[in-house]
Amino acid sequence: MLARWLPENVSTVGGEIDRVIAVIGYVVGAWLVGAELALFWFILRYRRRPGSRARYVTGETLRAACWVLVPAALVLFCDLVVDYVGAHVWETVKQTAPPAELVVRARGEQFAWRFTQPGRDGRLDTDDDIETLNHLYVPANRVVHVELASRDVIHSLWLPHLRLKQDAVPGRRFTVWFEVTKPGDYPVACAELCGFGHTKMVGVLHAMTEDAYGEWVDLQQIEERDEFWEE
Amino acid sequence: MAARSELATGIPTGRLGVWWFLGGEIVIFGGLVACYILLRLHHPEWAVEAAHTQLAIGALNTFVLLTSSLTMVQAYACVDRGRPQRALIQLGATAALGTLFLAIKTFEYRGEIAEGYTPTRNLFWSFYYAMTGLHALHVLAGIVAILVVMAAVRRREALQRVEYVGLYWHFVDIVWIFLFPLLYIASGS
Amino acid sequence: MRGKQLGFWRRYVFSTDHKTIAKQYIFTGLFMALVGGYLAYVFRQQLAWPNQPIFGFGGVLGPDQYNAFVTMHGTIMVFWVAMPILLSGFGNLLIPLMIGTDDMAFPRLNMLSYWVFFLSTVVLLASFFVPGGPASMGWTFYPPLTSRADYTGVAWGGHLWIVAVALEFAAMLMGGINFLTTTINRRAPGMTFFRLPLMVWMQNTASVLFMFSVGPLIAGAVLLLLDRVVGTGFYVPETGGDPLLFQHLFWFFGHPEVYVILLPGLGVLTEVIPAFSRKPVFGYRSIVISTIIAGVLSFVVWAHHQFVSGIDPRLAVPFSITTILISVPFAVFLFCLIATLWQGAIRFTTANLFALGVIAEFLVGGTTGIVNGSAAADIYVHDTYFVVAHFHYTLVPAVLFAGFAGLYYWFPKMFGRLMSEALGQVHFWTTTIFFNVTFLPQLALGLHGHHRRVADPTQFPWLAEVQHLNVISTIGAIGLLLSQVFFLANFLYSLVSGRRAEANPWQATTLEWVAPSPPPHGNFPEPVRVYRGPYEYSRPDTAEDWLPQHAPEPAR
Numbered sequence: 001m002l003a004r005w006l007p008e009n010v011s012t013v014g015g016e017i018d019r020v021i022a023v024i025g026y027v028v029g030a031w032l033v034g035a036e037l038a039l040f041w042f043i044l045r046y047r048r049r050p051g052s053r054a055r056y057v058t059g060e061t062l063r064a065a066c067w068v069l070v071p072a073a074l075v076l077f078c079d080l081v082v083d084y085v086g087a088h089v090w091e092t093v094k095q096t097a098p099p100a101e102l103v104v105r106a107r108g109e110q111f112a113w114r115f116t117q118p119g120r121d122g123r124l125d126t127d128d129d130i131e132t133l134n135h136l137y138v139p140a141n142r143v144v145h146v147e148l149a150s151r152d153v154i155h156s157l158w159l160p161h162l163r164l165k166q167d168a169v170p171g172r173r174f175t176v177w178f179e180v181t182k183p184g185d186y187p188v189a190c191a192e193l194c195g196f197g198h199t200k201m202v203g204v205l206h207a208m209t210e211d212a213y214g215e216w217v218d219l220q221q222i223e224e225r226d227e228f229w230e231e
Numbered sequence: 232m233a234a235r236s237e238l239a240t241g242i243p244t245g246r247l248g249v250w251w252f253l254g255g256e257i258v259i260f261g262g263l264v265a266c267y268i269l270l271r272l273h274h275p276e277w278a279v280e281a282a283h284t285q286l287a288i289g290a291l292n293t294f295v296l297l298t299s300s301l302t303m304v305q306a307y308a309c310v311d312r313g314r315p316q317r318a319l320i321q322l323g324a325t326a327a328l329g330t331l332f333l334a335i336k337t338f339e340y341r342g343e344i345a346e347g348y349t350p351t352r353n354l355f356w357s358f359y360y361a362m363t364g365l366h367a368l369h370v371l372a373g374i375v376a377i378l379v380v381m382a383a384v385r386r387r388e389a390l391q392r393v394e395y396v397g398l399y400w401h402f403v404d405i406v407w408i409f410l411f412p413l414l415y416i417a418s419g420s
Numbered sequence: 421m422r423g424k425q426l427g428f429w430r431r432y433v434f435s436t437d438h439k440t441i442a443k444q445y446i447f448t449g450l451f452m453a454l455v456g457g458y459l460a461y462v463f464r465q466q467l468a469w470p471n472q473p474i475f476g477f478g479g480v481l482g483p484d485q486y487n488a489f490v491t492m493h494g495t496i497m498v499f500w501v502a503m504p505i506l507l508s509g510f511g512n513l514l515i516p517l518m519i520g521t522d523d524m525a526f527p528r529l530n531m532l533s534y535w536v537f538f539l540s541t542v543v544l545l546a547s548f549f550v551p552g553g554p555a556s557m558g559w560t561f562y563p564p565l566t567s568r569a570d571y572t573g574v575a576w577g578g579h580l581w582i583v584a585v586a587l588e589f590a591a592m593l594m595g596g597i598n599f600l601t602t603t604i605n606r607r608a609p610g611m612t613f614f615r616l617p618l619m620v621w622m623q624n625t626a627s628v629l630f631m632f633s634v635g636p637l638i639a640g641a642v643l644l645l646l647d648r649v650v651g652t653g654f655y656v657p658e659t660g661g662d663p664l665l666f667q668h669l670f671w672f673f674g675h676p677e678v679y680v681i682l683l684p685g686l687g688v689l690t691e692v693i694p695a696f697s698r699k700p701v702f703g704y705r706s707i708v709i710s711t712i713i714a715g716v717l718s719f720v721v722w723a724h725h726q727f728v729s730g731i732d733p734r735l736a737v738p739f740s741i742t743t744i745l746i747s748v749p750f751a752v753f754l755f756c757l758i759a760t761l762w763q764g765a766i767r768f769t770t771a772n773l774f775a776l777g778v779i780a781e782f783l784v785g786g787t788t789g790i791v792n793g794s795a796a797a798d799i800y801v802h803d804t805y806f807v808v809a810h811f812h813y814t815l816v817p818a819v820l821f822a823g824f825a826g827l828y829y830w831f832p833k834m835f836g837r838l839m840s841e842a843l844g845q846v847h848f849w850t851t852t853i854f855f856n857v858t859f860l861p862q863l864a865l866g867l868h869g870h871h872r873r874v875a876d877p878t879q880f881p882w883l884a885e886v887q888h889l890n891v892i893s894t895i896g897a898i899g900l901l902l903s904q905v906f907f908l909a910n911f912l913y914s915l916v917s918g919r920r921a922e923a924n925p926w927q928a929t930t931l932e933w934v935a936p937s938p939p940p941h942g943n944f945p946e947p948v949r950v951y952r953g954p955y956e957y958s959r960p961d962t963a964e965d966w967l968p969q970h971a972p973e974p975a976r
Contacts, residue, residue, distance in 0.1 A: 255596075
């Protein structure tokens with residue numbers, strides 16, 4: 001119900017988050033409809049008519065209070081169901097991570113995302129590291145770990161199609177992970193107000209097939225070498 | 232103004248008001264102290280910085296402030312026994328001790344700043360100045376309040392206010408009792 | 421002071437009369453609502469038709485101005501509209517009247533409270549005119565964005581924002597001390613705690629929540645001001661400071677603050693709905709107890725605003741549980757209000773329509789809150805328009821609708837005249853329709869992933885697809901603002917030449933209706949005594965369908 005408004009999910013864990021939203025949607029949706037129906041039924045049924053008189057009910061006896069307390073107990077039960085479903089998914093997404101097949105760095109700054117990823121040697125902090133601005137290139141169907149940091153103020157890495165959001169806080173380093181299930185280009189944005197250029201933090205995640213990614217990495221190395229010779 | 236003088240609970244209204252006011256104050260200082268403690272736990276190196284505070288001056292000031300609480304209690308006792316003239320002397324002593332506290336504190340600040348321990352030196356000193364500064368402002372407010380109450384006591388009016396200003400003064404004193412060990416005593420080298 | 425003729429200044433400006441102070445708060449709040457509404461009008465235009473000149477603004481709204489307008493809209497609506505009208509306005513007006521006394525416990529402190537508030541209003545409005553413009557860092561004021569002026573280019577706007585908010589807090593604290601002390605000590609004979617009208621319970625619970633949650637934020641704001649002005653580094657990582665510390669301080673206050681606003685709004689409902697259903701509130705004690713439980717719980721939920729902000733992920737699940745648990749006491753509250761209608765004799769006055777509207781709309785706000793409260797779902801919806809729609813579905817009913825319900829209901833008590841019912845009904849229906857036209861699309865936008873505080877959504881391809889929803893929302897917002905013309909016209913017209921009101925035009929049972937309309941300085945011509953609870957409507961053993969609190973037991 002709620003979940004059908006969401007954009008297409010292209011990550012391995014996104015489906016679980018969608019399912020949590022869907023479950024909550026159905027549970028609270030049922031409560032919402034039920035409560036609104038009761039409200040409107042009472043409003044229409046008990047409108048003042050000539051000669052009628054309201055009934056004196058204080059709701060102070062336990063018997064009367066049950067009309068409220070039993071539904072409230074049901075609310076409590078539904079809450080616990082929602083908690084249970086959500087806690088499990090939170091643990092999968094945020095507290096556990098499968099081993100990395102690619103580690104990249106993302107650094108928020110006013111006003112762009114700066115990505116650093118390993119070159120052909122597959123390791124960071126070497127000469128062939130590739131640095132890109134606002135465009136992140138990753139292979140699809142691979143577990144990617146993102147080491148998230150910020151240069152100045154708080155930013156928030158936001159990939160709606162991957163159901164991924166994590167603040168980047170200066171002075172701290174967080175690791176988030178994702179695995180894209182379908183090659184394609186997906187938006188990257190900043191979800192935390194970071195200044196007047198906040199709205200301009202428009203990025204793209206390019207999820208590529210394994211071969212295309214390899215070619216892209218090779219191309220970067222060639223370009224870097226060209227730049228080197230030009231200097 | 233008071234058309235009805237009887238009170239629903241029997242607790243004087245002014246005392247209730249002061250209690251609620253102090254309740255609000257406690258969470259202000261509580262928040263500040265909690266921030267300090269949380270950050271200090273992450274920064275064991277602050278102990279070295281804390282060693283540069285003037286422990287002797289701090290101890291002297293603690294003594295001054297505790298003595299002022301004693302004179303404040305005596306002022307209240309004098310009012311209670313119906314001797315407002317004596318209370319005036321005790322209140323005056325309290326205000327004087329409060330002023331002495333501020334004078335010593337100013338001297339201490341001057342020395343520290345001269346030696347380069349300024350508010351922007353590092354986070355420990357930032358907290359030191361923020362916490363003791365906010366406390367000093369409260370002492371200053373307390374002195375002004377005492378002077379206002381003294382003016383009323385001289386006219387034999389609103390004697391119950393001695394109790395209220397006393398409650399506030401003790402609160403300010405207790406805050407210092409927390410600040411002194413947190414900033415001065417807990418140190419290392 | 422009674423019997424003595426007061427001059428103009430002492431009577432209308434520097435008055436110590438709780439009713440005059442209440443009116444001052446309400447008028448200031450209504451004025452600020454116009455300012456906040458205008459800001460919303462301008463930035464909604466920018467969102468619907470980005471980078472076009474805006475009618476009534478005179479140009480294009482730049483991204484920095486956009487941030488400033490959003491920031492000031494939030495700040496004003498929460499601190500300068502909701503709090504002065506719902507808490508200070510209604511609280512000052514009603515607490516002494518409802519408990520049957522002549523004034524607040526500390527009338528001069530009360531006057532000081534208003535004038536400090538007035539000063540805070542002036543400081544806030546002045547920040548629009550300083551170089552660099554007003555604060556543009558979001559109403560949550562997260563450092564490090566706020567700790568150095570060069571991150572935003574806003575120097576004085578930010579300083580003044582902190583000073584204004586601090587002054588406003590001081591004013592509200594003074595008011596809170598008065599509310600609590602007055603309620604405890606100045607109740608009329610016979611007015612026990614469980615005979616207090618629920619509005620009084622709500623106002624006092626709100627005051628306690630405010631008093632015990634705001635302290636840490638005041639301390640935090642002092643530190644932030646030092647960071648900005650002196651150059652310390654409490655929230656800057658380079659010096660060992662911690663940006664997340666401020667978030668904890670802010671939200672430790674921020675969540676109770678929601679109830680500081682909400683509870684007085686619900687308090688209006690507990691007066692209006694029984695009076696117009698001619699029935700006692702269902703479950704008086706259940707409501708009081710659940711309110712207190714919700715208040716206590718509100719102190720242990722704050723991190724639900726920070727699930728993705730970088731706190732230890734192990735904290736998320738406990739905070740998620742406490743957050744979602746809050747739905748239980750509020751469910752009890754709302755079920756009690758709905759049950760009050762059962763077998764009633766409901767009259768659809770404007771006040772009651774707005775009150776019933778609160779329940780209908782607030783249910784949407786409450787249920788959408790569960791999505792935000794679940795840590796896993798929040799990964800997706802955090803900082804999207806889903807959150808925006810959620811809190812507007814809670815706060816607009818609680819502030820705007822309940823505020824209108826209260827104003828229509830107590831207007832005769834305040835000014836001795838009745839407001840026009842015909843205009844009122846038009847006002848209610850247009851407001852309700854346009855409110856939903858504004859915020860239902862925002863729920864959908866949020867689910868689509870539209871993040872907050874972007875000045876131009878069309879530059880994101882996946883948001884450009886749903887831009888029509890932004891347009892609908894803006895049309896709704898313009899309609900919502902225009903609907904308020906009916907209110908303003910009604911309010912001003914009735915103030916001057918509305919129908920004269922008798923002391924108790926609604927045949928209600930609580931004590932404020934015993935005093936003349938409007939009550940003179942000193943309120944009650946003779947002292948009142950209380951014999952029963954506040955909602956004795958339609959008792960089977962009485963001929964009339966209402967038995968006021970002050971009337972002696974009828975002979976059998």
